[in-house]
Amino acid sequence: MPGLQIAVCVKFVLDPKDVSEESIDSATGIINRAKYKLVINPLDKHALFAARQLQKVAGGVVTAVSMGPPSIAEDLTEILSLGADHAFLLSDSLFAGADTLATSYTLACGIKKFISNFDLILCGAKSLDGSTAQVGPQLAIHLGVPCVTNVSALSWQQNGFFNLRMKLEDGYLSFTVKPPVLFTVNRNLNTPQPPTLMDIVMARSKKVTVISNQDLGLDLNHVGLAGSPTRFKDMFYPPSKRKRELLSGLPEEMVNTLFQELRTKGIFGQ
Amino acid sequence: MKPEIWVFIETRWGEIMAVSIELIGQARKLALQNYEVAAILTGDNLNPFFSPLFEAGADKIYAFAHPALASYRNDLYPNLIVQLANKYKPAVIFVGATTVGRDLAPAVAALLNTGCVADCCQVYFDAKGELLQIVPAFGIHAMATIVTPNHWPKIATVRPGVFPKLKDVSRTGKIEYLSLSLPPERLIFHEATRETIYHSSLVEASVVVAGGSGIGSQEGWDMLQELAMLLHGALGGTRPAVDDGWIPESQMIGQSGQIIRPDLYIAVGISGDMQHMVGAQDAKVIVAINKDKRAPIFQQADYGIVGDYKVIIPLMLNFLKNKEEVF
Ligand SMILES: Cc1cc2nc3c(=O)[nH]c(=O)nc-3n(C[C@H](O)[C@H](O)[C@H](O)COP(=O)(O)OP(=O)(O)OC[C@H]3O[C@@H](n4cnc5c(N)ncnc54)[C@H](O)[C@@H]3O)c2cc1C
Ligand SMILES: Nc1ncnc2c1ncn2[C@@H]1O[C@H](COP(=O)(O)O)[C@@H](O)[C@H]1O
Numbered sequence: 001m002p003g004l005q006i007a008v009c010v011k012f013v014l015d016p017k018d019v020s021e022e023s024i025d026s027a028t029g030i031i032n033r034a035k036y037k038l039v040i041n042p043l044d045k046h047a048l049f050a051a052r053q054l055q056k057v058a059g060g061v062v063t064a065v066s067m068g069p070p071s072i073a074e075d076l077t078e079i080l081s082l083g084a085d086h087a088f089l090l091s092d093s094l095f096a097g098a099d100t101l102a103t104s105y106t107l108a109c110g111i112k113k114f115i116s117n118f119d120l121i122l123c124g125a126k127s128l129d130g131s132t133a134q135v136g137p138q139l140a141i142h143l144g145v146p147c148v149t150n151v152s153a154l155s156w157q158q159n160g161f162f163n164l165r166m167k168l169e170d171g172y173l174s175f176t177v178k179p180p181v182l183f184t185v186n187r188n189l190n191t192p193q194p195p196t197l198m199d200i201v202m203a204r205s206k207k208v209t210v211i212s213n214q215d216l217g218l219d220l221n222h223v224g225l226a227g228s229p230t231r232f233k234d235m236f237y238p239p240s241k242r243k244r245e246l247l248s249g250l251p252e253e254m255v256n257t258l259f260q261e262l263r264t265k266g267i268f269g270q
Numbered sequence: 271m272k273p274e275i276w277v278f279i280e281t282r283w284g285e286i287m288a289v290s291i292e293l294i295g296q297a298r299k300l301a302l303q304n305y306e307v308a309a310i311l312t313g314d315n316l317n318p319f320f321s322p323l324f325e326a327g328a329d330k331i332y333a334f335a336h337p338a339l340a341s342y343r344n345d346l347y348p349n350l351i352v353q354l355a356n357k358y359k360p361a362v363i364f365v366g367a368t369t370v371g372r373d374l375a376p377a378v379a380a381l382l383n384t385g386c387v388a389d390c391c392q393v394y395f396d397a398k399g400e401l402l403q404i405v406p407a408f409g410i411h412a413m414a415t416i417v418t419p420n421h422w423p424k425i426a427t428v429r430p431g432v433f434p435k436l437k438d439v440s441r442t443g444k445i446e447y448l449s450l451s452l453p454p455e456r457l458i459f460h461e462a463t464r465e466t467i468y469h470s471s472l473v474e475a476s477v478v479v480a481g482g483s484g485i486g487s488q489e490g491w492d493m494l495q496e497l498a499m500l501l502h503g504a505l506g507g508t509r510p511a512v513d514d515g516w517i518p519e520s521q522m523i524g525q526s527g528q529i530i531r532p533d534l535y536i537a538v539g540i541s542g543d544m545q546h547m548v549g550a551q552d553a554k555v556i557v558a559i560n561k562d563k564r565a566p567i568f569q570q571a572d573y574g575i576v577g578d579y580k581v582i583i584p585l586m587l588n589f590l591k592n593k594e595e596v597f
Contacts, residue, residue, distance in 0.1 A: 014408075016543070016544075016545070019408065019410060019544075020410065021410050021412070023410075024407055024408065024410065024412070026412075029407070029414050029416075031408065099385065100376060100386070100388075101379065101380060101383070101384075101385060101386075104380065129408045130408070131388070131389070131408065131525075132376075132388035132389070133372045133376075133388060133389075134372070134375075134376035134379075134386060134388055137344070137372075137373055137374075137376045137377045137380070138376045138377065138379070138380040140344070140377070141348075141377055141380035141381055142380060146344055146345045146456040146457055147344045147373070147377070148344060148457065149344070149369065149372070149373040150369050150373070161458075166369070166373075167369065168282070168368075168369050168370065169368060169369060170282070170283075170464060170465060171282075171283075171462065171463050171464040171465045172462075172463055172465070173341055173342065173343075173459070173461075173462050173463075174459075174460040174461055174463070175343075175457045175458060175459055175460060176457075176458040176460065177456065177457045177458060181456075187526075228385070229379075229383075229384050229385030229418050229420070229421035230385035230386070230387055230416050230417070230418050231416065231417050231418070231419055232414060232415075232416060233402070233414075233415040233416065233417050234414070234415050235407055235412050235413065235414045235415070236412065236413055236415070237411065237412050237413075238411070238412075238413055240411070240569075240570075242556060242569075242570055242571060242572050243572040243573065244568065244569060244570075244571065244572070244574070245572065245573055245574065246563070246568060246574045246575075246576060247573060247574065247575050251575075251577055251581050251582055251585055252585055254575045254577070254582070255575070255582060255585040255586050255589055256589070258557065258573055258575065258586075259586075259589055261573060262534065262555065262557075265554075265555060267533050267534050267554070267555055
């Protein structure tokens with residue numbers, strides 16, 4: 001048994017600290033990722049950690065795949081220190097402006113071309129900035145494998161099956177499935193550990209491969225903005241319905257005014 | 271024949287999920303005389319659901335029952351919806367933005383090679399008949415309008431709780447029983463387990479007092495608990511409050527926690543990060559108590575008190591204890 005071939009999809013997202021009105025282009029709705037230092041989508045660290053733990057019990061290879069601007073090539077070493085043996089960056093200006101359908105299509109083509117006989121694809125359940133939670137399930141369709149989303153518990157059985165739970169709002173569904181399969185993971189799955197010094201040193205000898213559309217040769221009608229069925233129309237600011245009133249005076253006075261205001265608003269029903 | 275707007279009906283634990291009923295109602299409103307509203311109902315025992323769906327606004331129900339469909343599974347449901355869509359060609363498919371809906375809808379979209387707009391908080395047709403799908407813009411207090419201009423069908427997941435339910439007990443409609451072929455099963459289903467949700471106190475409370483990382487001590491949290499009690503409300507908090515073990519995860523408010531709509535929301539020692547505030551922004555009145563007058567929470571509150579909660583909360587407790595008969 002050669003172990004598990006695992007691909008982890010990692011998205012680099014805007015650090016929430018950097019998010020402001022300027023970080024979104026109001027004409028196109030596109031996040032200006034190039035201007036900022038991007039970070040690994042938090043849930044993707046859970047996916048990387050899960051891959052690493054599976055590799056410990058089952059053996060095999062963990063490959064990270066990310067689609068994004070060329071500037072993240074150097075950040076990919078962080079992924080390598082978090083457990084990936086090898087990382088692919090799919091980067092081409094033709095891929096820019098992709099919605100989830102085009103993103104998942106591009107990722108699927110990259111995975112099919114460069115990772116032969118994959119057993120498991122792991123994604124975060126959702127990303128911080130897109131937050132659509134759609135790339136995982138759509139990637140599974142393009143790869144032709146079954147998918148379980150929002151996985152909160154996962155184990156690999158000696159008999160060659162995964163046991164897992166899909167977390168719902170008010171319970172869970174449990175399944176068994178054999179590879180190949182795709183899971184999207186949530187934060188309850190595990191507690192990722194920061195890389196050790198050893199991990200960081202080891203990461204330097206691992207490889208990042210940057211792939212452009214010259215290598216993939218994808219139909220331009222299926223990638224980037226051109227391959228995206230959904231289109232941004234406009235952005236607007238709903239008027240704040242809040243009064244934004246800072247109360248003044250001594251603490252006692254502020255508390256009294258507050259309760260008076262709440263009473264006139266009928267909040268306490270009289 | 272009129273074009274159809276479809277709503278995927280999610281059932282769990284023998285009941286229709288509220289968001290499916292809400293969406294049927296909204297679809298009925300959008301349909302006017304131009305469309306028919308069809309409920310897409312799959313599962314193992316469907317009979318109890320027919321009349322509630324008609325009463326909620328459905329003109330028609332497409333029903334497909336099979337024991338393997340007792341609960342949601344990604345290897346069967348999307349495939350069946352796609353078979354159905356290819357046969358009856360709906361114009362629009364709405365799906366509730368639950369964990370299940372957000373698994374199903376994008377898979378259906380990918381199979382049909384069309385767009386899916388995630389997590390809409392508003393959907394309607396503009397004057398030209400284009401479906402406008404409104405989603406919150408990432409991290410800022412703005413909304414974006416997304417359209418799916420050139421692809422069929424238009425698919426959107428829509429948040430629970432944004433549309434009111436309709437109910438008209440006189441309504442009935444047509445039931446179309448389908449014969450679809452079940453695709454090969456690839457997942458082996460074990461069980462569906464319902465967990466008690468502890469958050470109901472939070473979601474149903476008319477007053478919610480919430481603490482953030484600014485509280486930081488047992489005495490502080492005891493004070494907030496007392497304030498919540500005196501106001502007949504519930505106690506909640508932010509992610510850091512959960513991470514530091516002050517409150518259980520079920521009491522977390524925000525994007526990854528509970529979405530609440532109380533009459534009064536009192537945020538104490540909370541900075542007002544958007545990931546938290548999306549969970550509380552529909553409160554009728556928001557009060558913020560924070561010692562930093564530049565905290566973003568003050569921009570999102572009706573009333574702000576700049577001050578140390580250790581001073582302010584005891585005064586509030588005092589006020590309530592002394593004036594209890596008033597409230
Ligand atoms: C993917 C993702 C999902 C998330 N989902 C959620 C979510 O669902 N819910 C959620 O809450 N968070 C969520 N977060 C975290 C969120 O981004 C913020 O980090 C969090 O809400 C901040 O919590 P806070 O306001 O308690 O802490 P802080 O931002 O640290 O704010 C503490 C505030 O307390 C004030 N303060 C300190 N001492 C006092 C005092 N003595 N008296 C009065 N005020 C005082 C300070 O001035 C400060 O403004 C998420 C983050 C990510 C990345
Ligand atoms: N550009 C990308 N590159 C690699 N993985 C991605 C990309 N976009 C999304 N993903 C994966 O899909 C998950 C869900 O993202 P989203 O659909 O944007 O919420 C992420 O956690 C990643 O695992």
